[in-house]
Amino acid sequence: MNLLIVDDEPLEREVLMDVVKKNRIGITHCLEAVNGASALEIVTSESIDIVVMDIKMPVMDGITAAKVMKERRPHLKVLFLTAYNEFDYALQTIKLGAVDYLLKPVRPDEFIQALKKVIGPTSDQTSEEIHQHQSNNIIETITTFIHDHVEEKLTLVQLSEFVHLHSQYVSRLFKQEMGMTLTDYITVSRIEKAKELLANSTKTIADISEQCGFTDPNYFTRVFKKLEGCPPKQYRENEQQLKREKVNRQYFNKIM
Structure with a gap:
């Protein structure tokens, strides 16, 4: 305390x-x-x-x-x-x-x-444990909200209001517990969702960009390339190639 x-x-x-x-x-x-x-x-x-x-x-x-x-x-x-x-x-x-x-x-x-x-x-020990538990609950609530609303506009102020805490406190707590800023976490969550859609759907890159909360497909492509090392189109092609190779291996193992 x-x-x-x-x-x-x-x-x-x-x-x-x-x-x-x-x-x-x-x-x-x-x-x-x-x-x-x-x-x-x-x-x-x-x-x-x-x-x-x-x-x-x-x-x-x-x-x-x-x-x-x-x-x-x-x-x-x-x-x-x-x-x-x-x-x-x-x-x-x-x-x-x-x-x-x-x-x-x-x-x-x-x-x-x-x-x-x-x-x-x-005691001092249980006080620390209670404090950590409270922090974990706050972080879990925020990250769950982000994952459930990744296609929406998400801001520090909005998320702070959601957990009824001041934005400056939430920003500091999130960085302390997660090792990255809240803004960076939102971006990473959007890209992870985009990777899932690129690998498992036939939606256009523009549609995926919008579904993951990016208003500009070109900006989405730049962010994706920065984090993943390749543009969305190439990522999709790589995933499709991996799937084909997996199917071929399974077929080969079956006939052997």
Whole structure:
């Protein structure tokens, strides 16, 4: 689990981070931010599971930041930590789906108990495994969608919306897990589909190009040649030749 602590008071952040480090509760990484705006940047670019955030901060307050965070990352857990014991604040945090609302100064044991409720019974190892499992599910969902819609226009924004995550996070996660960019994976998937159609159908190259999501047959040919080392027409001829040779071998083996 990755934790982000957001507070405009440096000492407050330091104390909370020290409390987390001294207690083995399944937190793998602990990051910090000085206000809601900087917290949003971190949540967008990093894999954050839990946000502990003050409400009243300069530049962007915690309530505003939490609204945007929950829109981008619906499953993000937000715990508010504030010195303002006011009903309006508490009501807003409830509407945002906050997991807890703690008043400053919070005792270390109270803070740890609140985090434990969010994390649940786990260890560092199982936390890593859970995180990897979540990443695998996201990647599997995206790749399955690509394969099922390879003939359509596919974009990073569209696929990110499909899994309810921010595009920058999806882009970074995909590259990390798959070893290639999302755009490259889409292109490779289109070409793999094209190879299948070239080898097993009599469709024209223009039709195959369109069926695999390419709007320009000439561009399709250039991309195909770059990845496969030969143009689509030659690839089809090579596949047909291999099939003929296979049939001849089978016939020869049968009569021997």
